[in-house]
Structure formats: structure tokens, C-alpha cells
Amino acid sequence: MTPSKSLVLFDIDGTLLRNAGAHHKRSLIEGIRRVTGIPTTLDGVPTSGMLDHDLIAYMLRASGCSERRIRRGLKEIILECQSAYLAGCTCDLQANICPGVRETLTELKARGAALGVVTGNLSQIGWRKLELAGIRHYFSVGAFAEDGTTRTRLAKIAMLRAKKEFASTSCRVSLIGDHGNDIEAAKKNGFQSIGVATGLTSIEELRAAQPDILIRDLTELEIEKLL
Numbered sequence: 001m002t003p004s005k006s007l008v009l010f011d012i013d014g015t016l017l018r019n020a021g022a023h024h025k026r027s028l029i030e031g032i033r034r035v036t037g038i039p040t041t042l043d044g045v046p047t048s049g050m051l052d053h054d055l056i057a058y059m060l061r062a063s064g065c066s067e068r069r070i071r072r073g074l075k076e077i078i079l080e081c082q083s084a085y086l087a088g089c090t091c092d093l094q095a096n097i098c099p100g101v102r103e104t105l106t107e108l109k110a111r112g113a114a115l116g117v118v119t120g121n122l123s124q125i126g127w128r129k130l131e132l133a134g135i136r137h138y139f140s141v142g143a144f145a146e147d148g149t150t151r152t153r154l155a156k157i158a159m160l161r162a163k164k165e166f167a168s169t170s171c172r173v174s175l176i177g178d179h180g181n182d183i184e185a186a187k188k189n190g191f192q193s194i195g196v197a198t199g200l201t202s203i204e205e206l207r208a209a210q211p212d213i214l215i216r217d218l219t220e221l222e223i224e225k226l227l
Contacts, residue, residue: 014199031081100218
């Protein structure tokens, strides 16, 4: 198989899907409860752009847990959060797909681009969301909350995994996301940065982060600029 000359990485929440977080949030709360017995909440917490393990740690700190206890229990909590999501979320997420996503993924795939995800979701939660939305088959690689402590690191890991498997070592890499953290991750890795205003971050806030390309949704994306 000829290595792909273009690699396009997508954030999930707010970029590929929107309003798909209710079961996700409940699974993080349930995972904490199963392991620690502590009731927690994400009410009032700005979750956009954050990694799942940071949200778990945030809730535990807010409940008075020590850093030592958080570190000691985090691995087991992560496993329980994913188990809770897989068992509890069986809904169809196809109605939650953002405008232009299917068309963009289909055309990129047809043009030979390799596709991946870079997300703060835990891995089993992220892949399951894509399955429930009917778009899992487009993606060959991913980097998730378990893989690193920053989105910049996750983006690099996704790129390295792709180049090891099916993308050219000199491929053009683009990262599409709805948050300033996605734009920052792209810039720090030397990727083309694309901001899309389908999430909670306004187009004005995205513009301030100075992405290479700024669009309101993926229907405005010029595919040629990614190839």
C-alpha cells in the first residue's frame, strides 16, 4: 500500500460531534463513584478542550481528595469510567454529527488522505462515540487522554502512529478542532491548524488563536488545502 501523502487529524467533541457529552459526563462521575464512593459533579465546570483524566482529577480535588489519593486511584477510575460509558451509552449519535462531516471524511478518504482523531476522550469512549455516530470506519489512528498530559503531546503521538503504519514520513499534517487548544497543538507540532466554529468556542475566540484556516463549519472547508 502506498503511504498517504496527507494526514488529517480531527478533534471529536465540537468538531465531529456536538451535544454528545451527557452520557460521557455521567460515565466519569460513575467511574469515580465505583472506585471511591465519592459523589462528584461537573456542573459549572468548563469541560471544552479538557482531557478526561484532568476532569477526573478536578472533580476529586473539589471533593477534598489529596494528590496522592488521586494518583493512586486514577488508573482504576479510568477503567471504570470507560466501562460505565460502554454499558450505559447505546444511543444513536448520527443526529449529533456536525455539518459537513460525512462529506468531508468521504472526500478526504477518496482522495487518499489518512484520517485520525486527537481527543481528550478516554480511548474506549472516543472510539465508541464514533461507532455510535456511524463514522468509526473512516479513522485509522487515534490519540486519547491516556496517551499524554497535553493535547500537543496527543497530536504528536497520533502523527507518529500514522507515520509508522500508513502515512508517508514527509506527509502534510493538518489538525482540525473547535478549541484554542487544538490550534495550539497544531502550531506547536508544525501542523496546519484549522479552527472550526461548531463547538462552544466562538468564531471570534478561534480567530484570536490565529489558525491557518478558520471556518464556520466543515461545509466551508476547501479539501485541496489539506492534500
